[in-house]
Amino acid sequence: MDFLGNILVPIRWVIEAILVGWHWVFTHLGMSQDSGLAWILSIAGVVVIVRLAIFPLFVRQIKSQRKMMEIAPEMRKVQDKYRGKRDQLSREAMARETQALYKKHGTSPLSSCLPLLIQTPIFLSLYWTLNDVRTWAAADSPGRNSWLFTSDLVHQFNDASLFGIAPLHMTLVQHFQQTPVSVSAIVLLIILVAAMIATQFFTQLQIVSKNLSPEAKTGQAYQMQRVMMYIIPFAMIFSGVFFPLGVVSYWFFNNLWTMGQQFYIIRENPTPGSEAWKAREARVAKRGKAINKEGKVVSREEYEREQEELLRLAEIERQNKAKRVQPKSAKRAKKAPQQKPQQNGQQGGSAPEADGSKA
Incomplete structure (x- = not known):
């Protein structure tokens, strides 16, 4: 041996x-x-x-x-980001982002x-x-x-x-x-x-x-x-x-x-x-049930309640994002460039009027 x-x-x-x-x-x-x-x-x-x-x-x-x-699509983005970069720092950064992607998805x-x-x-x-x-x-x-x-x-x-x-x-x-x-x-x-x-x-x-x-x-x-x-x-x-x-x-x-x-x-x-997922959904639908987000078979009523809850949470998240958008402060508003209003008599017939007054 x-x-x-x-x-x-x-x-x-x-x-x-x-x-x-x-x-x-x-x-x-x-x-x-x-x-x-x-x-x-x-x-x-x-x-x-x-x-x-x-x-x-x-x-x-x-x-x-x-x-x-x-x-795989996210991995392609990381690879495209560092494509053609052969220096040590780029390789280390690519390895870190790849490992972070693996860790994120478990x-x-x-x-x-x-x-x-x-x-x-x-x-x-x-x-x-x-x-x-x-x-x-x-x-x-x-x-x-x-x-x-x-x-x-x-x-x-x-x-x-x-x-x-x-x-x-x-x-x-x-x-x-x-x-x-x-x-x-x-x-x-x-x-x-x-x-x-x-x-x-x-x-x-x-x-x-x-x-x-x-x-x-x-x-x-x-x-x-x-x-x-x-x-x-x-x-x-x-x-x-x-x-x-x-x-x-x-x-x-x-x-x-x-x-x-x-x-x-x-x-x-x-x-x-x-x-295979679509085929399973079709089999479950024939029994009058549905598949929830966790992949479990539940009743149609429970599935609809879950979808309503998901929509409610999505709406709350959207509103929270809208509240986090802060308006400009008064100082920033003053510093913003403003367009000066045009005064009457400065364009068009102003020159002839001036000539007429001199005459």
């Missing part, structure tokens, strides 16, 4: 405990101990436990992504990455565990760094195959390298990798197509997200080829969970002004 694998040992113990625990449950329900389906369902159980644990972070991620899209780019950052060591821990199982099985010894994977469990997992044709510890590349080549195993792995990519793409498509306001769709962040929507699935093709079937299964179940979870959040708590 390399340096990074040693650092992840505590996390690996937790993941292995969940994996072995689920495997015990499924085998006591009647499944065979070396059944590929029992181990695949155990991996799905790991996804369930992990995603339930980080669910609050996922909600925060959705809200952060929404706010980042909403403040978001940051890091908030939208928290679930991914937390899941990365979990994903790597599962990868190293499944990779080591094959080594332990070949050496006919239990896990050197695991007190849960006994020798029996190591051989049970190493012998497990999905539908009896695709071993869980083997990658797609290894299937091409072995002799004879198992065409059915390769087809099964390709289907699973394709499903993994499709769920990832559809998850991003939900946000881009349904949960963004018209203002957010004009920002640079929106264009970047559309590009990433195609780049990430493309990159997953290469990773899916080199990951064991067990790890690909974890990724697929994780994407499936994310897709369903996000579908529910977008449906019940969409971004104001987005297509």
Whole structure:
């Protein structure tokens, strides 16, 4: 095991405990101990436990992504303000204004990455565990760094195959390298990798197509997200080829969970002004109710009272602003330039009259 694998040992113990625990449950329900389906369902159980644990972070991620899209127009103003200015003071001022904007709206780019950052060591821990199982099985010894994977469990997992044709510890590349080549195993792995990519793409498509306001769709962040929507699935093709079937299964179940979870959040708590928001308003209106400013479903009467209260507060604010406009003082009024009135006889016929008097 390399340096990074040693650092992840505590996390690996937790993941292995969940994996072995689920495997015990499924085998006591009647499944065979070396059944590929029992181990695949155990991996799905790991996804369930992990995603339930980080669910609050996922909600925060959705809200952060929404706010980042909403403040995109303000971010463009800050960027345009300092465009072309490369001196140190301008860069520091731009950074301060950017951070102030994040603080004002209660978001940051890091908030939208928290679930991914937390899941990365979990994903790597599962990868190293499944990779080591094959080594332990070949050496006919239990896990050197695991007190849960006994020798029996190591051989049970190493012998497990999905539908009896695709071993869980083997990658797609290894299937091409072995002799004879198992065409059915390769087809099964390709289907699973394709499903993994499709769920990832559809998850991003939900946000881009349904949960963004018209203002957010004009920002640079929106264009970047559309590009990433195609780049990430493309990159997953290469990773899916080199990951064991067990790890690909974890990724697929994780994407499936994310897709369903996000579908529910977008449906019940969409971004104001987005297509999902309009669809929710239409569904609520059919029930004779409305959505208040906090996004909660209320009765039509309560909604109308809230709107009247908002109008009353807006009128009070307008009147207060009008009172704060102070009139000019008497001294300032005296200093103001005044136009002198024209005197009769100074223009037009005044000159002829003067000439006539002299005559």
